[in-house]
Amino acid sequence: MRKSNAAIKRCKTMSTLQKILGGKWKLEILYYIGVEDVHRFGALRRHLVEITESSLTKQLRELEADGFLHRHDFHEVPPHVEYTLTELGESFLSVLHYMKAWGEKNL
Amino acid sequence: MRKSNAAIKRCKTMSTLQKILGGKWKLEILYYIGVEDVHRFGALRRHLVEITESSLTKQLRELEADGFLHRHDFHEVPPHVEYTLTELGESFLSVLHYMKAWGEKNL
Numbered sequence: 635m636r637k638s639n640a641a642i643k644r645c646k647t648m649s650t651l652q653k654i655l656g657g658k659w660k661l662e663i664l665y666y667i668g669v670e671d672v673h674r675f676g677a678l679r680r681h682l683v684e685i686t687e688s689s690l691t692k693q694l695r696e697l698e699a700d701g702f703l704h705r706h707d708f709h710e711v712p713p714h715v716e717y718t719l720t721e722l723g724e725s726f727l728s729v730l731h732y733m734k735a736w737g738e739k740n741l
Numbered sequence: 742m743r744k745s746n747a748a749i750k751r752c753k754t755m756s757t758l759q760k761i762l763g764g765k766w767k768l769e770i771l772y773y774i775g776v777e778d779v780h781r782f783g784a785l786r787r788h789l790v791e792i793t794e795s796s797l798t799k800q801l802r803e804l805e806a807d808g809f810l811h812r813h814d815f816h817e818v819p820p821h822v823e824y825t826l827t828e829l830g831e832s833f834l835s836v837l838h839y840m841k842a843w844g845e846k847n848l
Binding site: 644645647648649650651652654655656657658659660661662665670681682683722725726728729730732733734736737738740741 | 756763767768772777789829832833835836837843845847848
């Protein structure tokens, strides 16, 4: 039975997930940092071949603001910054693994 | 132990998933069609409050092209078109449910 329009409200959880993950590179950035242990800006950029520097910077900042990434500045010269998953980001890895397994089977 | 750069290749599955799901509304569109039984353009637009007509049209076409959605035109006047999940789209529901459960617990 279809639900009436009145009965369906915007699902807040899905809306939040969409906002966090909707970026053009978010899933892949989390995957490379969390699963493939790629922690530095330049290395991430090399993996995400088509990404621009400004786009990667923006997406990393958003993931940091959303609590998924931690940015650690070693205060070295030349600059040395590493990105790692926060506790929230680590817990999201289960979703990435589930999604990847589905993709390997179905795509 | 960190993997060397040479050892890490772009993960094709993650890259494909990113391309399919990276749109600003893809997850929510699949959720409303597949989980909340919202099948018509106007109803989808009302649920995704901020989406424009052209953006919804584009995202629906992409999801159809990627094999997740089926577009059924009833050839009626006034026009009556419904969107439903394909078999591939139905199988993706397990990922959406897993992701939503994670979000409800962690976000």
